[in-house]
Amino acid sequence: MVKKNEGKHIPQRVVSRLAMYYRVLSQLDQGGVERISSRELGEMMGITPSQIRQDLSYFGEFGQQGYGYKVSYLQQEISKILGLEKQHTMILIGVGNLGRAIASYTNFRNRGFDLVGAFDIRDEVIGKKLGELEIKPMSELRSLLKENRVDIGVITVPATQAQQVADILVEEGIKGIWNFAPLKLEVPAGVIVEHVHISDSLFALSFRLREIWE
Amino acid sequence: MVKKNEGKHIPQRVVSRLAMYYRVLSQLDQGGVERISSRELGEMMGITPSQIRQDLSYFGEFGQQGYGYKVSYLQQEISKILGLEKQHTMILIGVGNLGRAIASYTNFRNRGFDLVGAFDIRDEVIGKKLGELEIKPMSELRSLLKENRVDIGVITVPATQAQQVADILVEEGIKGIWNFAPLKLEVPAGVIVEHVHISDSLFALSFRLREIWE
Numbered sequence: 001m002v003k004k005n006e007g008k009h010i011p012q013r014v015v016s017r018l019a020m021y022y023r024v025l026s027q028l029d030q031g032g033v034e035r036i037s038s039r040e041l042g043e044m045m046g047i048t049p050s051q052i053r054q055d056l057s058y059f060g061e062f063g064q065q066g067y068g069y070k071v072s073y074l075q076q077e078i079s080k081i082l083g084l085e086k087q088h089t090m091i092l093i094g095v096g097n098l099g100r101a102i103a104s105y106t107n108f109r110n111r112g113f114d115l116v117g118a119f120d121i122r123d124e125v126i127g128k129k130l131g132e133l134e135i136k137p138m139s140e141l142r143s144l145l146k147e148n149r150v151d152i153g154v155i156t157v158p159a160t161q162a163q164q165v166a167d168i169l170v171e172e173g174i175k176g177i178w179n180f181a182p183l184k185l186e187v188p189a190g191v192i193v194e195h196v197h198i199s200d201s202l203f204a205l206s207f208r209l210r211e212i213w214e
Numbered sequence: 215m216v217k218k219n220e221g222k223h224i225p226q227r228v229v230s231r232l233a234m235y236y237r238v239l240s241q242l243d244q245g246g247v248e249r250i251s252s253r254e255l256g257e258m259m260g261i262t263p264s265q266i267r268q269d270l271s272y273f274g275e276f277g278q279q280g281y282g283y284k285v286s287y288l289q290q291e292i293s294k295i296l297g298l299e300k301q302h303t304m305i306l307i308g309v310g311n312l313g314r315a316i317a318s319y320t321n322f323r324n325r326g327f328d329l330v331g332a333f334d335i336r337d338e339v340i341g342k343k344l345g346e347l348e349i350k351p352m353s354e355l356r357s358l359l360k361e362n363r364v365d366i367g368v369i370t371v372p373a374t375q376a377q378q379v380a381d382i383l384v385e386e387g388i389k390g391i392w393n394f395a396p397l398k399l400e401v402p403a404g405v406i407v408e409h410v411h412i413s414d415s416l417f418a419l420s421f422r423l424r425e426i427w428e
Contacts, residue, residue, distance in 0.1 A: 012260045015421050019414035027398060046226045082417050083424035101312035108416065151423060152416075176423045178416055184241060190426065194419040196412060202322060202366075202392055203233035203296050204226075205408040209365060209390045210297035211224075212404065 014055050018082060020045060021055075025075035037068035084111050089150050090178075091117035093165050094157035095125050095135050098180055102154060103130050113152070117144050121161075145172035152176040159183040166193075228269050232296060234259055235269075239289035251282035298325050303364050304392075305331035307379050308371035309339050309349050312394055316368060317344050327366070331358050335375075359386035366390040373397040380407075 024044055028036060038049035045052075056062050059081050063069045079085060090108075092099050095118050102108075103115055118130045119141050126137045136144070144150075153169040155162050155177060162181035169177060170191055177193045179185055185193050238258055242250060252263035259266075270276050273295050277283045293299060304322075306313050309332050316322075317329055332344045333355050340351045350358070358364075367383040369376050369391060376395035383391060384405055391407045393399055399407050 010421075010425075012418075015418045016414065018421060019417035020411075022417060023411060023414060081421065083420040084417065086420075086424070088420060088423075096315070097311045097318065098315035101310065101315055102412070104311065105412070108413065111413075111417075113416065113420075152419065175426055176419050178419055192419060192422040192426070194415040194422075196415050197234075197237060198316070198319070198410060199322065199325075200230065200233035200237060201408040201410050202327065203236060203298065203325075204229045205366065205390050205392055205406060206297040206300075206302060207224075207229050207232060207295065208406040208408075209302075210300070212389055212406070 010058055014058065017045075017047070017051075017055055018078060021052075022075065022078045022082060022084075025071055025078065028071045029075050033071050035068050035070050038063060041069065086112060088113045088152055089116045089148070090114065090152040090154055091119065091141075091144070091150050092130070092154045092156060093119045093138075093141070093169075094155065094161075095120045095130055096156060099154075099156035100130065102156060102180070116148065116150065117141075141168060142172055145169070145174065150174060152178055155179045155181055155185075157181060224272055228272060231259075231261070231265075231269055232292060235266075236289065236292045236296060236298075239285055239292065242285045243289050247285050249282050249284055252277060255283065301326045301328060302366055303328050303330045303362070304366040304368055305329070305333065305355075305358070305364050306344070306368045306370060307333045307352075307355070307383075308369065308375075309334045309344055310370060313368075313370035314344065316370060316394070330362065330364065331355075355382060356386055359383070359388065364388055366392055368392045368394070369399075370394045 024041070038052045042049045042052055053063070060077075062074050062077060090113055092103055092115060095103075099118070103118065109115070115131070115133065118133045118135045119138050120126060120135055121138050125135050128135050151174075153174045153176070155165055157165055159181045162179065162183045163185060166177060166179070166185045166187060170187055175191055177185065177187065177191065179193055179195045184195070187193055238255065252266045256263045256266055267277070274291075276288050276291060304327055306317055306329060309317075313332070317332065323329070329345070329347065332347045332349045333352050334340060334349055335352050339349050342349050365388075367388045367390070369379055371379055373395045376393065376397045377399060380391060380393070380399045380401060384401055389405055391399065391401065391405065393407055393409045398409070401407055
């Protein structure tokens with residue numbers, strides 16, 4: 001049973017782990033696993049069982065003593081908690097290699113994230129197709145945002161242009177930014193930025209390799 | 215002063231945070247910040263000061279009571295801990311949009327990660343250029359690995375082909391895999407896989423947006 005979290009602020013690390021739970025539970029469910037203990041789930045994720053119970057206790061009671069968690073049920077409940085039952089509209093700004101890679105990642109569409117616009121400043125790209133969308137010039141960004149409700153702006157422009165793009169998105173009322181530019185964006189309170197730090201995992205890999213070699 | 219960590223196993227979440235410390239300290243250093251308290255650093259990263267002190271205590275003493283941390287010094291020490299002072303060679307398997315995006319991300323090269331080969335199975339890509347590299351057919355992957363020391367294999371092929379690619383890399387002695395395919399790879403003990411879960415941050419963004427809306 002999911003309880004409303006009654007205005008309690010959920011720490012960022014708990015939110016990040018919720019997305020991890022969802023991913024791991026989806027894999028288990030696809031693999032035909034029906035139930036799992038918090039100990040097993042913890043081992044898969046590299047965290048303690050008590051951490052899992054504590055994280056989930058923000059949202060309700062999901063397991064049963066001596067039984068563990070029902071995988072498909074817990075996955076669905078976390079899906080609701082994450083808001084994945086809702087449709088989200090997204091626009092993409094910057095249709096380079098990374099932008100194209102993200103747009104073609106069908107996993108998002110399957111989860112209800114729908115790309116409704118793609119923008120670039122480069123003449124050689126404008127007017128071309130990105131899937132079923134026509135790539136539009138940046139000059140049309142504001143008018144699209146005034147006429148349509150867009151939940152999330154995906155920023156895949158170079159770091160030098162990312163803040164400028166974020167400013168436009170914020171001015172036109174976008175509340176969610178998914179930022180791939182290697183730059184910390186300044187946004188007012190009430191706007192959420194999730195930054196994808198691709199190199200963090202490479203540096204973690206470097207550390208683990210050093211452990212092997214020494 | 216960095217002490218050898220004397221064979222202690224460092225938990226994965228500490229390793230992940232080390233990469234975060236490195237990133238945040240690099241930003242502070244570039245911004246001209248000379249020193250920072252563990253409280254301030256904690257606020258920037260959304261973790262507690264005691265967590266920071268505990269993480270760093272695996273590796274030595276870096277701060278001074280009442281002074282905090284010297285930013286450039288701590289950044290350099292964490293760079294050494296992460297093994298970023300070493301050169302790493304990488305090959306890329308799968309030169310689609312994502313592969314091209316990663317190859318063009320100059321940040322890695324600046325940190326000593328050197329791309330020495332790029333492979334694909336598609337005839338229309340083989341023989342073309344990726345930066346200064348010529349894209350090679352998969353049939354040449356094993357011979358390159360037999361003749362050269364390669365530290366890291368970057369997997370950017372579709373999920374259906376990722377395990378097969380990983381098997382070849384492991385058989386030819388690669389110890390580090392940076393995996394972008396949305397699939398959990400099976401590898402023997404002693405091989406390190408870092409998986410980039412791009413959608414986790416999108417789902418976390420979805421959660422935060424739901425908090426705003428309700």
